[in-house]
Amino acid sequence: MQTIIEAIxxxxxxxxxxxxxxxxxxxxxGETLVVMGGSGSGKTVLLRLVAGLIRPDAGQIRVFDRAIERLSEEELLPLRRRLGFVFQGAALFDSLSVYENVAYPLREHASLDEAEIRARVVRNLSLVGLGGEVLGLLPSELSGGMRKRVGIARALCVEPEALLFDEPTGGLDPTNSKLVGELIRELRGGVCDTAIVVTHDLELARTVADRVAVLIDGRFATIGPVGAVLETTDSAVQAFLAGEAR
Ligand SMILES: Nc1ncnc2c1ncn2[C@@H]1O[C@H](COP(=O)(O)OP(=O)(O)OP(=O)(O)O)[C@@H](O)[C@H]1O
Ligand SMILES: [Mg+2]
Structure with missing residues (x-):
């Protein structure tokens, strides 16, 4: 079994x-790991470390079998290009159209002509359930759920081997959260089968996780299949889950 990302x-x-x-x-x-934990527990920090955007003070992070913590920015780029990031809050460029937002990483990374870029943008928007009518819209003209979908389409555009999602359902109502969860699950069926999903959302964890890890006091208090984590006897994890289920 190929290890895609490892933290030691x-x-x-x-x-x-x-x-x-x-x-x-x-x-x-082929695996989806969900990382749960309270606000400020370090979930985004963990994703930023995996992306090589910040460096650990100790320990090792391996991405596609290379230790990244001492790599230069130049050495990191080809590894980072194999990952797709869906940032917390979608993080679209407000002044750019949906088309330009999704095309952005292609213009950065790939030497594609405009026709190829357009084809990829349209294809990836359709993968997340959005049609050509949104291409010219600005992020401010979209619903929260649509913005999340555009963020996912943008991450998919580079054809990543693994996706990193930071709170993909954050700020969404239950209906849209459910739709985004189903979308993330569907992506595994061919588009991108490996992911880390950071979330507060227990329902999302149930929908997408092969394993769930709960980050408490700077460590994974538990990591395992959803069912096992929900039945944990660890009191700190129980308290966290009880708080989330409220
Ligand atoms: N660049 C930084 N400089 C200083 N402190 C930071 C920096 N980035 C994160 N932190 C601190 O690290 C801790 C963890 O932050 P992080 O953003 O990872 O939390 P989180 O689990 O993602 O929370 P949330 O669920 O609210 O998004 C917080 O105390 C935060 O203030
Ligand atoms: Mg965060």
Missing amino acids: DVQKNFDAVEVLRGVSFALVK
């Missing part, structure tokens, strides 16, 4: 704050 005892501090105090996991090809 990763630690990360910001000034005096120990955010990650020893996180370890291995994500294998």
Whole structure:
């Protein structure tokens, strides 16, 4: 089984704050790992470390079988291009149309002509259930659920081998959250079968996870299949899950 992303005892501090105090996991090809944890527990920090956007203070992060923590920006780029990022809050460019938002990573990374870019943009929007009528719209003219979908289409545009989602259902109502969860699950059937999904959303975890990890006090308090995590006897995890289920 091919390991796509691996963290080995990763630690990360910001000034005096120990955010990650020893996180370890291995994500294998074809697997979706959901990372849950309270606000400020370090979920986004973990994704940023995996993307090589920040460096750990200790421990190792391996992406496509290469230790990345000492790589230069130039050495990181080809690895980063094999990953798709769906940022917290969709993070679209407000002044750019849907078309230009989705095309953006293609213009950055690939040497495609405009016809190829257009074909990929249209294809990836259709994968997330959006038609040509949204191409010319600005992000402000879209619903929250549509913005998330555009963010996912943008991440898919580079044909990533693994997707990293940061709160893909954050801020959405239950109906749209459910639709986005179903979309993420469907993507596994061919488009991109490997993912890390960071979320507060237990329902999303149930929909997409092969394994769930719960980040508490800088470590994974538990990691395992959804059912096992829900039945945990660890009191800190129980308390977290009880809080999320409210
Ligand atoms: N660049 C930074 N400089 C200083 N502190 C930071 C930085 N990035 C993150 N932190 C701190 O690290 C901690 C974890 O932040 P992180 O954004 O990973 O939380 P999170 O689990 O993603 O929370 P949320 O669910 O609210 O998105 C917080 O205390 C945050 O203030
Ligand atoms: Mg976050």
